[in-house]
Amino acid sequence: MTVSVLMFDNFETLDVFGPVEIFARHKEHYQVLFCSLSGGLITNDHGVSIMTECLSAIKEEIDIFLIPGGYGTRVEVDNLLLINEVRRISKLSTYVLTVCTGTSLLAKTGLLDAKYATTNKRAYDWVLTQGPNVKWIKKARWVVDDKYFTSSGVSAGMDMTLGFISERQGVEFARKLAYTIEYNWVEDKDEDRFFEEYKISS
Amino acid sequence: MTVSVLMFDNFETLDVFGPVEIFARHKEHYQVLFCSLSGGLITNDHGVSIMTECLSAIKEEIDIFLIPGGYGTRVEVDNLLLINEVRRISKLSTYVLTVCTGTSLLAKTGLLDAKYATTNKRAYDWVLTQGPNVKWIKKARWVVDDKYFTSSGVSAGMDMTLGFISERQGVEFARKLAYTIEYNWVEDKDEDRFFEEYKISS
Incomplete structure (x- = not known):
């Protein structure tokens, strides 16, 4: 399967x-x-500068479209050219995975309307405004609805990815993968200890 | 503080x-x-292609030198030019942090001789050959000796980094940082559940 990762500044x-x-x-x-x-170099304020291909080169069905978050989403939700490309490529994709505030870009396309989804809880109120018709779930490590996998903040994207692989290749395979990178995988998508911490700190 | 990250192919x-x-x-x-x-673009077999500066530009003392691992280390331990630069810059650094098999590159310089260190346990036997005089600790999430922080496999690098920040700015600060990225930080550097799993699977 090919995984096409959407990149944008920040x-x-x-x-x-x-x-x-x-x-x-x-x-x-x-x-x-x-x-x-x-296409070309995409940078962020962490000092990372990475080479990319052009989205317009994607013309046929793809397997997985991965949409990350970050401060750049605050600008990109108003970038109509990008949102149109996100909509077009999401329709071409067998699966669409979003991490953190990346869900805002997918929500903005309207494709998440009437579907369950989650996002970064610290940016929750803002992301909601990008998809008022989405059925938002605040307490979740990640959420699956139809072909859409949406995750909570940053690290939750790794748990979601292992969950995605688990559905495809079995939980033992995903566990072994987590083991090879010595990652403490949160296997249960509904186990979200950060929701409790958020309630305490907010 | 500046964090200079050593990059090499793979x-x-x-x-x-x-x-x-x-x-x-x-x-x-x-x-x-x-x-x-x-300098220039450095790539790996995950499809990542990232822009870098030239190591030779580092001429004065730096704060933190971060050395990652990966399959590329198998080639780079025999790259005398690189090992000499790793030695030179490590000496210029207030702290040196290694992740996973990145410890092999630092071990090869001789700077870890008679010091405690750890590495990826799945590549343990190979890394040992690069530093026979290092006091290797197999069961550890990360190890601190003098200015050297060495971590276990891949994800352990995140725990070590939070541990490093904890020593500098306090545990509550590090916990808050882990919370903002919704990361389940293993706070105890001696807590290594993968060591037990390694014993079972090997």
Whole structure:
């Protein structure tokens, strides 16, 4: 399966590279491609500068479309060219996975309307405004509805990716993958200890 | 503090970007720079292609030198030019942090001789050959000796980075940072459940 990762300036580093680590080390099943609206170098305020292909090159059905979050989403939700591309490619994709505030970009396309989804709880109120017709779930490590996998904040993207792989290749396979990167995988998508902490701190 | 990250072809994606996510989102304290032997684009077999500066530009003392692992280390331990640069820059650094098999590159310089250190336990036997005089600790999430912080496999680099920040800015600060990225931080450097799993599977 190919994994096309949407890139834009000021993406969140781990939103991208957590899932990429998990997919890409499993090369016989998943091949990763980084894509952006205009191609070329995409940078963020963590000092990361990464080379990308052009989104417009995606013309046929793809397997997985991964949409990360980050401060850049605050700008990109109003970038009509990008939102149109996100809608077009999401329709072409067998699965669409979003991490953190990346859900805002997918919500903005309207494709999540009447579907269950989650996002970063610290940016919850803002993301909601991008998809008022989405059935938002606040307490979840990640949420699955139809072909859409949406995750909670940053690190939750890794748990979601392992959950996605678990559905495809079995839980034992996903556990072994988590073990090879010595990652403490939260296997239960409804187990969200950060929701409790959020309630305490907010 | 500046964090200079050593990059080389076929670095492990999360070894780099896990710690970078944690350091860089804390911009008022840490600034990240990616450096490689010749500068320019550095790629790995996860499809990541990242822009770097030249290591030779580092001429004065730096705060933190971060050395990731990955399959590339198997080649780079025999790259005398690179090992000499790793030695030179490690001496210039207030702290040196290694992730996973990145410890092999530091061990090869001789700077870890007679010091405690750890590494990826699945590559343990190989890494040992790169530093026969290092006091290796197999069961550890990460190890601290003098200015050297060495971590276990891949994800352990994130726990070590939070541990490093905890020593500097306090445990509550590190916990809050882990919370903002919804990361289940293993706070105890001696808590290593993967050691037990390794014993079972090997």
